[in-house]
Amino acid sequence: MTTLAEFMIIAGADNRPPMLEKSLFDSWKSRMEHYMKNRENARMILNLVQNGPLIWPTVTEEDGTIRTKKYEELSATEKIQA
Template identity: 65%
Template structure:
């Protein structure tokens, strides 16, 4: 993600929004009441940072699967969103390794052995395709 963000305009600010949280909007005192500044009252740098906060959240949401997006689409703060997604996806790399191991096992069924005839290899191939629940024969 860092490489992608660094290639964008204001990439450092977007990344900081993910890592450190959003801009804390400055307060203004008006008629003895303290309130946060409105968007149009922000300085040029603060406007850019506020926009980067929104971009950070959008970038993270765009990279999600639809099922995961439905879980997190209501989060507004990129830092919170990123932490929760990381927790959800912790087991994903382990599952990927497991799938790769199974794929290698399936591949080994199709390796050609020395002194094996083409007919023997063809029979072995068709038997593996018919008996394997994970393989489907394309027609």
């Protein structure tokens, strides 16, 4: 019987990440890295997986309170990361 992962390979589903076969983790990890490298913004995706999610920048108000920046307040680089 064909497994779901094998069926996806046969069907040519290249727009979905490869399925995890528990007994084949090393192979799956390698395939996931190749999959991420072929996506748009590959460097940012790999960075996110390796280092965790983006920590939203904060702003210290005049009264000393700390809040997260609003999207409109982000720099161009921060907007791309977000």
